[in-house]
Amino acid sequence: MNRHMQYLASQAAAGKLSRRDFLGKAAALGFTAVSANLLLSTAAKAAGPQKGGTIRLGLQGGSTTDSLDPALVTNTVGLMVTRLWGETLVELADDGGIEGKLAESYEASADAKTWTFKLRSGVTYSNGQNVTADDVVKTMERHSGEDTKSGALGIMRGIKDVRADGDSVVFELDSPNADLPYLLADYHLIIQPNGGNDDPAAAIGTGPYIMKSADMGVRFVAEKNPNYWGDLGNADTVEIIVINDDTARVAALQSGQVDVIDRVPPRTAKLVDRAPNITVHSTSAAGHYVFIMHCNTAPFDNNDVRMALKYGINRQEMVDKILNGYGTVGNDTPINASYPMYTELEQRQFDPDKAMHHLKKSGHDGSILLRTSDNSFPGAPDASALFQQSLSSAGIQLDVKREPNDGYWSEVWNAKPFCTSYWGGRPTQDQMFTTAYLSTADWNDTRFNNEQFDQMLVAARGELDVAKRTQMYADMSTILRDEGGLICPMFNDFVEATTDKVDGFVEGIPGQVLMNGYAASKLWVKA
Amino acid sequence: MSPIVKLLAQRIALSLLLLLLISVVIFAGTIVLPGDVAQSILGQSATPEALANLRAELGVNDPPVQRYFAWLFGAMQGDLGTALTSGQDIAQALSSRFWNTLFLAFWAAVVAVPLAIFLGLLAVRFKDRWPDKLISAVTLASISIPEFLIGYVLMYFIAVKLRWFPSVAMVNDNMGLFEKLNAIALPIAVLTLVVLAHMMRMTRAAILNVMQSAYIETAELKGLNAFQVIYRHAFPNAIAPIVNVVMLNLAYLVVGVVVIEVVFVYPGMGQYLVDHVSKRDVPVVQACGLIFAAVYIGLNMIADIVAILSNPRLRHPK
Numbered sequence: 001m002n003r004h005m006q007y008l009a010s011q012a013a014a015g016k017l018s019r020r021d022f023l024g025k026a027a028a029l030g031f032t033a034v035s036a037n038l039l040l041s042t043a044a045k046a047a048g049p050q051k052g053g054t055i056r057l058g059l060q061g062g063s064t065t066d067s068l069d070p071a072l073v074t075n076t077v078g079l080m081v082t083r084l085w086g087e088t089l090v091e092l093a094d095d096g097g098i099e100g101k102l103a104e105s106y107e108a109s110a111d112a113k114t115w116t117f118k119l120r121s122g123v124t125y126s127n128g129q130n131v132t133a134d135d136v137v138k139t140m141e142r143h144s145g146e147d148t149k150s151g152a153l154g155i156m157r158g159i160k161d162v163r164a165d166g167d168s169v170v171f172e173l174d175s176p177n178a179d180l181p182y183l184l185a186d187y188h189l190i191i192q193p194n195g196g197n198d199d200p201a202a203a204i205g206t207g208p209y210i211m212k213s214a215d216m217g218v219r220f221v222a223e224k225n226p227n228y229w230g231d232l233g234n235a236d237t238v239e240i241i242v243i244n245d246d247t248a249r250v251a252a253l254q255s256g257q258v259d260v261i262d263r264v265p266p267r268t269a270k271l272v273d274r275a276p277n278i279t280v281h282s283t284s285a286a287g288h289y290v291f292i293m294h295c296n297t298a299p300f301d302n303n304d305v306r307m308a309l310k311y312g313i314n315r316q317e318m319v320d321k322i323l324n325g326y327g328t329v330g331n332d333t334p335i336n337a338s339y340p341m342y343t344e345l346e347q348r349q350f351d352p353d354k355a356m357h358h359l360k361k362s363g364h365d366g367s368i369l370l371r372t373s374d375n376s377f378p379g380a381p382d383a384s385a386l387f388q389q390s391l392s393s394a395g396i397q398l399d400v401k402r403e404p405n406d407g408y409w410s411e412v413w414n415a416k417p418f419c420t421s422y423w424g425g426r427p428t429q430d431q432m433f434t435t436a437y438l439s440t441a442d443w444n445d446t447r448f449n450n451e452q453f454d455q456m457l458v459a460a461r462g463e464l465d466v467a468k469r470t471q472m473y474a475d476m477s478t479i480l481r482d483e484g485g486l487i488c489p490m491f492n493d494f495v496e497a498t499t500d501k502v503d504g505f506v507e508g509i510p511g512q513v514l515m516n517g518y519a520a521s522k523l524w525v526k527a
Numbered sequence: 528m529s530p531i532v533k534l535l536a537q538r539i540a541l542s543l544l545l546l547l548l549i550s551v552v553i554f555a556g557t558i559v560l561p562g563d564v565a566q567s568i569l570g571q572s573a574t575p576e577a578l579a580n581l582r583a584e585l586g587v588n589d590p591p592v593q594r595y596f597a598w599l600f601g602a603m604q605g606d607l608g609t610a611l612t613s614g615q616d617i618a619q620a621l622s623s624r625f626w627n628t629l630f631l632a633f634w635a636a637v638v639a640v641p642l643a644i645f646l647g648l649l650a651v652r653f654k655d656r657w658p659d660k661l662i663s664a665v666t667l668a669s670i671s672i673p674e675f676l677i678g679y680v681l682m683y684f685i686a687v688k689l690r691w692f693p694s695v696a697m698v699n700d701n702m703g704l705f706e707k708l709n710a711i712a713l714p715i716a717v718l719t720l721v722v723l724a725h726m727m728r729m730t731r732a733a734i735l736n737v738m739q740s741a742y743i744e745t746a747e748l749k750g751l752n753a754f755q756v757i758y759r760h761a762f763p764n765a766i767a768p769i770v771n772v773v774m775l776n777l778a779y780l781v782v783g784v785v786v787i788e789v790v791f792v793y794p795g796m797g798q799y800l801v802d803h804v805s806k807r808d809v810p811v812v813q814a815c816g817l818i819f820a821a822v823y824i825g826l827n828m829i830a831d832i833v834a835i836l837s838n839p840r841l842r843h844p845k
Contacts, residue, residue, distance in 0.1 A: 058695070248694065251679075256690070257693055257694060
């Protein structure tokens, strides 16, 4: 609540929310006018982004094999760099809604099958060319074509046709989808001249910065785009340095060589936060660390075995020991409070008796093999050992097999029947379910096949009544919780840190890391 | 033909043959690794269609023998091919990395080699007295501690606490020599500590060995002081084993510093190689492997040649 108020105050101070609206919302949240006004004045003092200077980010996840082609971006560094020079049609707003980027406005037909996005006029690429509706069409085609390598291919599937119509772009869908704008906010779908067909890695876009140098997996430098249409981009120069080693990244922040880092190791985050010039930010998010069982492979094809394992895990212990408190307990569904239309289900507790009961009922005898590796999520082998202990108190023997990091995502994940893994969040329930729990999904890594679930997913997609849709998603989460192959003990927070040289970090922005990837352009260097 | 020229020609021919064999071994190694390049590039977000598309484009569907020979003939003409993952020209991408690696190795060697030999001579001069024991203890301790730990310790005290040198050894073309040296001060310090003990101990042992000889006693009887005996009589005769160990350590400085590169975020070849190994980018792995092998073999060849040349029996054949 308090965080929400601070967020509102900072919005009001930045002029994005009128004073009257702010006070109204504050009253609705139970704040008196006096305290709300006080909050507003402190926020105003703190606010007022300052222009100029250089922001330096030390980030994990870059590799020398990366490409500037937005279709091939797979990691945080790629996301942050792409956000500098490029833009999507629409973007997630800070309150979880959708705001226009290159599209000024959009509307859907009554059946949610035809969507029209009106382009912002007069926007130019960094090479001086104008953005045209044709570029948008070409971009969408490049990401959905037969021979594409785009990471966005999966979400482009339901789109039947994209065509230019004057300064608008019209999307025709196979079936109704009320969430199309969320899909188009995917960070791969950067609008490029001629759809990026000529030179996908040229980094020519409409973003607030222009790339000056790009040394893959090492260092990126970008300078302010003088012709940028919007108000993003406070620093004159952004420098992104890839620092994959945890200790080195923290040391670089402590010694003042960078101003912002991501992925502060949870184990040391509290120590890092103690330094007077450093602030650690923790953002609860939709990403989760999981144990996944194939629902079609023995012994996991028996729901009682699955239930036994679900009751045999101590979720709070995992949050405390694996995440060091930087996270929240899961409930065996991929959905948490970060999602719109979220309904809280009854929390499943660690219960050795029920675990034993279900195991007996299943008739399964003998041990169960779990595969894990360091890179399936940070601390996965430790989490597996905790799981082993909590299960043994229920009389279930778990064997843990440590697999090499190398090749884990091709040889073990989505191939072996029981292993550790992680999922990043998606902006909507529909996207999360469609990506991994629809029976025909490519990444159905639990081999979940439930006809009722599939039908509800399609029905919910076309349902424009929010109350009905919310209920449907609650029912689907219940099905997953009670029948699915997902054991979700915890949702991990994003733990990031800044020095006192920079200001403007807002915690709790939904979606992604580092203020949904906009930290570089939204933070400012203090004068 | 003089025996020396013949010996040198033999050495060089053997080295080239060795390089060829190594390229086969590296290639075979990358084939037996689990997973494939397309899967590794796309990671968790791979769909079957995207995988098939990428595999076809990368040409990984061709038989391995065919791919190996195509690459070998290209490499002989100076064309290392393009990286499967990023589409960059390998020779171009590698050259800046390779110069960075050589830059770090060179300055580390400039500090470490004279220091090691000097400490070795000092240890011989004060054999079994406290300077000898102190030098041995300190250098053995530094070689026994894992290099990343030395890196972290130096980083904590020198970069974070004292702020004398930066913890991120990021160099780029816009920096002057002094700026670059400032940036790589910490990695140089760590590398020096790591290679010091080996070279110093070998220098000490080789010279002590020579010191047992009769001509050293003669020199002492002539009235030369201890340092002159070591410098003029013992050192020239101990040079072969010392050069050998120096070259081995130089090779290590070029090819074995991946951990240091990661800890200090130095854009050298090691990190480049590791990234491409984990993505099964065979052409890049081949190229890096070949360059590393060439450096190793080349430096050892130099050590051999120096050993041959420093041997009077070979320099002055009957």
